[in-house]
Structure formats: structure tokens, C-alpha cells
Amino acid sequence: MAVVTEKAYAKINLGLKILGRRVDGFHDILSVMQTVDLCDTLTLVERPKEIDVHCSGIEGVPDGEKNLAYKAAALLKKEYNVEKGVSITIQKRIPVGAGLGGGSSDAAATLRGLNRLWKLKITESELLNIASSVGSDVPFLLRKGTAVASRRGETLHYLKLPKPLIYVAIYPGFAVSTEWAYKNRKNDLTSGDKYVNFILSLKRGLTDKELPFQDMKNDLEQAVEDRYPLIGEIKKKLLSAGAIMASLSGSGSTVYGLFDDPSQARQAAKTLQNSTWSVFVCRSVG
Numbered sequence: 161m162a163v164v165t166e167k168a169y170a171k172i173n174l175g176l177k178i179l180g181r182r183v184d185g186f187h188d189i190l191s192v193m194q195t196v197d198l199c200d201t202l203t204l205v206e207r208p209k210e211i212d213v214h215c216s217g218i219e220g221v222p223d224g225e226k227n228l229a230y231k232a233a234a235l236l237k238k239e240y241n242v243e244k245g246v247s248i249t250i251q252k253r254i255p256v257g258a259g260l261g262g263g264s265s266d267a268a269a270t271l272r273g274l275n276r277l278w279k280l281k282i283t284e285s286e287l288l289n290i291a292s293s294v295g296s297d298v299p300f301l302l303r304k305g306t307a308v309a310s311r312r313g314e315t316l317h318y319l320k321l322p323k324p325l326i327y328v329a330i331y332p333g334f335a336v337s338t339e340w341a342y343k344n345r346k347n348d349l350t351s352g353d354k355y356v357n358f359i360l361s362l363k364r365g366l367t368d369k370e371l372p373f374q375d376m377k378n379d380l381e382q383a384v385e386d387r388y389p390l391i392g393e394i395k396k397k398l399l400s401a402g403a404i405m406a407s408l409s410g411s412g413s414t415v416y417g418l419f420d421d422p423s424q425a426r427q428a429a430k431t432l433q434n435s436t437w438s439v440f441v442c443r444s445v446g
């Protein structure tokens with residue numbers, strides 16, 4: 161029986177600007193996104209006809225048809241008239257409802273893995289098209305790396321950074337609904353917004369710019385912080401532990417701190433770990 165394994169990396173949003181709601185119900189956004197080495201592991205085993213998905217490691221993740229990995233596999237099977245099936249096992253490590261894109265990344269890893277397992281030889285651009293039908297963040301998670309995501313998140317402008325970034329990511333033990341965060345957001349988009357200007361200059365081809373970490377505001381953060389004051393407290397703790405910036409990833413609930421020095425990051429993680437939080441030291445990949 162043919163077997164393939166794939167890693168599904170989490171993503172972190174370095175800033176998130178929401179430009180407005182589109183007619184299709186999605187939002188136009190601007191965000192610098194980066195994959196990090198916190199990951200789920202998928203094992204794909206060929207089987208006749210059917211698709212099945214089973215998760216372990218974290219409770220409450222749906223098995224079967226409700227899983228985003230299933231949706232990705234079913235779409236690929238239909239679009240390319242594949243007769244074969246697959247049994248997908250996901251060892252979850254990425255917290256769920258955490259703004260780290262875990263479900264979307266499992267879907268992206270499924271597409272990469274099935275292209276190999278089913279020997280489909282689909283080009284990257286075709287696979288990116290399938291990915292964008294599964295979800296807005298799936299194309300980015302398919303290719304990995306660091307990119308400015310725009311429109312729904314599926315239009316990507318890749319960046320090369322001089323060195324990997326080091327994060328301490330803290331999942332506070334509860335999830336935040338992405339839908340709720342978007343509905344309750346407090347935008348502060350102004351014409352002189354430094355983050356937006358930075359992204360526009362990158363898109364014009366000025367690629368040698370330093371990432372403006374201090375200007376990377378997340379438009380969902382204020383609403384989430386107002387409802388869950390713990391988010392603000394975690395940010396303060398990360399900054400006092402030496403982070404050069406601290407922010408919510410996506411709609412949360414994960415808060416991350418960016419560190420210059422890996423040993424300082426490890427020390428901060430050790431100090432901040434408690435019985436309710438999951439604390440991860442991670443670095444950019446891709």
C-alpha cells in the first residue's frame with residue numbers, strides 16, 4: 161500500500177488590515193503571513209475509492225466529512241476524476257480556533273500529499289487554484305514561506321527575509337471564533353497608515369525594506385482584547401520578557417511575541433508556561 165507523510169505548518173500574521181467586506185461575503189485584507197515550524201503531521205495511505213479522515217492529539221477536531229482535509233481530498237478527487245481513495249490520519253499539534261490556520265494547513269498538506277500519493281502530476285499553479293476553492297489561507301499554506309497576502313488572502317507576494325524569525329506563541333486555553341472577531345472588529349485604517357504604505361511599496365517592487373515590526377497592527381485585536389482582557393495581559397508579559405513586538409495572530413486566540421535572540425525566547429517560554437496555556441517556541445520555515 162502506498163503511503164505518504166506531510167507536515168502541515170502553522171501560520172502567523174505579522175499585522176492584519178481589513179480593507180472591507182466584499183460582495184461574496186469574504187473580506188479584502190492585507191497581511192504579512194509567515195509559516196512557522198509548529199506543525200501537524202499527516203499520514204496518507206492509499207485505499208480503494210473512499211476518503212476517510214481521523215484526528216488524534218487534540219480533542220474536538222471533527223473526523224470525516226467536516227474536516228478540512230476531507231474537503232480538500234474530495235475536491236481534488238472530483239476535479240481530476242480519481243478512482244482511488246485515501247485514509248488520512250492527522251496528528252494534531254496546532255491548537256484549534258487559535259488563529260494559527262491549523263485546519264487550512266491540514267487541507268493544504270492534503271493537496272500536496274495526494275498529488276504525490278495519487279501520482280497526479282498537477283502543476284503548482286493548478287494546485288493553488290484548487291487550494292483557493294478550499295479556503296482563503298490555503299494557497300499560502302500550500303506554498304509556505306513569508307508573503308504579503310491580499311484580496312481574500314489568496315493573492316501572494318513573496319518576501320525573502322535575511323534571517324529566520326523567532327517567536328514565542330501562547331495559546332491561552334480557549335478558542336476565538338473568526339466570524340465573531342470579524343463582525344466586532346474596530347478598524348483604524350487611515351490614509352497615512354504606515355503598514356499599508358509599507359505593503360504598497362513592496363508591491364511596487366521595493367523588496368529591500370526592513371519589516372516595520374512596530375507598525376504591524378492587527379485590526380481584529382482590539383475587539384478580541386476587549387472581550388478577553390487576558391489577551392492584553394499576555395502581550396504585556398511577552399514584552400516584559402523581552403519580545404520586540406507582541407500581537408494576536410489572525411483572529412486569535414494565540415498571542416505571539418517576536419524575539420531577536422533564541423535563548424531569550426526559550427527563557428521567556430519557560431517563565432510563561434503555566435497549567436492552562438500552551439506555550440511554543442517556533443521559528444519561520446519555508
Ligand code: ATP
Pocket residue numbers: 220221222226227228229250255256257258259260261262263264266267297338410411412
Ligand atoms: P484561521 O486562523 O484559519 O481562521 P483557526 O486557526 O482559528 O483558523 P482552525 O484551528 O483552523 O482555526 O479551526 C477552525 C474550525 O475548523 C474548528 O472549529 C474545527 O472544528 C474546524 N476544522 C475542520 N478541520 C480541521 C482540522 N483539520 N484541524 C483543525 N480544525 C478543523
